[in-house]
Amino acid sequence: MNLKGQQAARYLAAPDPFKAGLLIFGADVMRVALKRQEAILALVGPQGEAEMRLTRLPAAGLRKDGAALSDAIRSQGFFPGPRVAFVEDATDGMAPRLAEALREWRPGDAVIVVTAGNLTGKSALKKVFDDSGSAVCIGLYDEPPSREEIEAELKRAGLREISPEAMMDLGILARALDPGDFRQTLEKIALYHWGQTAALASADVAACAPGTIEAEVDDVIHAVAERDQRQVGALMRRLEGQGVAPVTLCIGAMRHFRALHGAATDAGGAANGMVRMRVFGPRRDRMLRQLQGWRVQTLEWALAELLETDLTLRSTSRAPAMAVMERALIRLAMSPK
Numbered sequence: 001m002n003l004k005g006q007q008a009a010r011y012l013a014a015p016d017p018f019k020a021g022l023l024i025f026g027a028d029v030m031r032v033a034l035k036r037q038e039a040i041l042a043l044v045g046p047q048g049e050a051e052m053r054l055t056r057l058p059a060a061g062l063r064k065d066g067a068a069l070s071d072a073i074r075s076q077g078f079f080p081g082p083r084v085a086f087v088e089d090a091t092d093g094m095a096p097r098l099a100e101a102l103r104e105w106r107p108g109d110a111v112i113v114v115t116a117g118n119l120t121g122k123s124a125l126k127k128v129f130d131d132s133g134s135a136v137c138i139g140l141y142d143e144p145p146s147r148e149e150i151e152a153e154l155k156r157a158g159l160r161e162i163s164p165e166a167m168m169d170l171g172i173l174a175r176a177l178d179p180g181d182f183r184q185t186l187e188k189i190a191l192y193h194w195g196q197t198a199a200l201a202s203a204d205v206a207a208c209a210p211g212t213i214e215a216e217v218d219d220v221i222h223a224v225a226e227r228d229q230r231q232v233g234a235l236m237r238r239l240e241g242q243g244v245a246p247v248t249l250c251i252g253a254m255r256h257f258r259a260l261h262g263a264a265t266d267a268g269g270a271a272n273g274m275v276r277m278r279v280f281g282p283r284r285d286r287m288l289r290q291l292q293g294w295r296v297q298t299l300e301w302a303l304a305e306l307l308e309t310d311l312t313l314r315s316t317s318r319a320p321a322m323a324v325m326e327r328a329l330i331r332l333a334m335s336p337k
Contacts (some may be wrong), residue, residue: 001137002130008138009149012039017082019136020105021098021112023090023129025119026140030180035140036086036115043084043111051079055110059089062097069101073109083110090116095124102132145174145182157186159193165202173209185209188243208242216242217249220329221256225290229333236326246325247313253329254306260291261299293337302332 003011012035015022022039026032040054048054055072062068072085090098101112112135119126119139129137145153150170154162162170174182189208193200220235239249259277266273270291274284294302309328313321 001133001135003136003138006146006148009146009152011136012042012138013152014042015039015111015136017043017111018107019111019134020102020109021114021129021132021135023114023116023125023135023137024140025116025126025138027118028140028179029117030178031140032115032117034179034183035138036113040084040086040113043082043113045081048081048084051081052077053079053081053083053110055083055085057085057087059087059091059094062087062094069097069112070104073101073105073112075110085110085112087112087114090114090125092119092124095128098125099128099132102128102135105134145179147171150174153183153186157183157190159186159190159200161199163199163201166200166205169202169205173205191243192241194241207238217244217252220249221253222286222290224253224329224333225256225260225287225294227293227333227335229330232329232333233326236322236329240322246321247310249325249329250306250310250313253332254303254310256287257299257302257306257332260287260294261296261303263287264291264294264296264299295337298335298337302335305331 012024024032024036024039040048044053055075057068057072069085069087077083087094087098098112098114105112114125114129116125126137126139129135147167150167153174154160154170170186173185177185185208189200189205192208193204216235216239220232220239223231223235259274259279262277263270263273263279266276268276270288271284274288279287305328309324312319312324317324
């Protein structure tokens with residue numbers, strides 16, 4: 001049985017445990033992986049893997065051991081509950097083996113979940129699941145997610161109260177981002193909105209959109225270079241709430257201060273140095289103004305501080321990473337001119 005559109009989305013969210021198999025295929029590897037994860041979670045529950053009710057079977061291994069799939073379907077574990085035999089990266093060459101497994105499947109056996117790459121209309125693997133009366137075939141194509149899919153992702157991320165404007169913005173984001181990036185963005189929005197009683201607003205979505213986060217990372221680095229200590233603290237709280245990694249901040253700060261140092265030591269002057277460091281436009285003008293408040297020796301000290309911070313962040317230190325990063329940025333912002 002072949003399902004499409006809303007039927008497919010609803011089935012992946014709640015697969016029928018009395019069907020022998022489910023094939024999920026598509027060119028977008030991340031999207032296939034996310035939908036497969038959703039389907040398996042619905043079948044075995046959050047404790048399924050811990051209770052050994054999920055058996056993973058890479059396709060390469062099945063080619064060498066043909067009995068592994070039959071054993072996984074029929075074997076009974078110590079813990080009661082529904083079971084899944086998951087075959088990853090299947091190809092048309094496995095069609096006869098999977099057809100036999102579907103024919104031999106009986107109620108109480110593990111559900112066979114199979115993932116594959118992009119399959120043509122004449123695919124032998126697709127035909128096996130299409131023609132079987134006890135299996136479901138779902139193809140994931142390069143099309144934007146439906147409103148129902150977006151709402152399911154929002155609930156999974158813990159977002160239930162959403163304004164119409166925010167929903168519209170999220171629909172635009174869902175079409176613009178890859179599925180994995182969209183799910184990560186929703187998780188950041190959920191973290192950012194944690195503890196709020198008001199409905200999610202359009203401004204909240206804008207604050208956590210990928211381009212906005214990158215801009216705010218630049219904002220906090222500019223605030224450090226301009227010694228605006230109050231702004232540094234406020235922006236750090238905001239970025240921490242959005243889930244920005246401390247290492248990302250450190251790398252951005254090191255790049256910024258290397259550009260300032262390169263411009264300050266250029267024999268052709270600071271403006272020529274900015275060109276050499278590939279800094280152009282309004283950002284160049286702002287950094288030239290920042291340079292007036294930094295001596296070469298202070299810039300070298302700042303780079304040493306950032307390098308030490310980067311080593312600490314990547315070490316086994318148990319110090320809170322964001323606190324370490326914030327302390328370093330505030331030290332730079334408080335440095336003498």
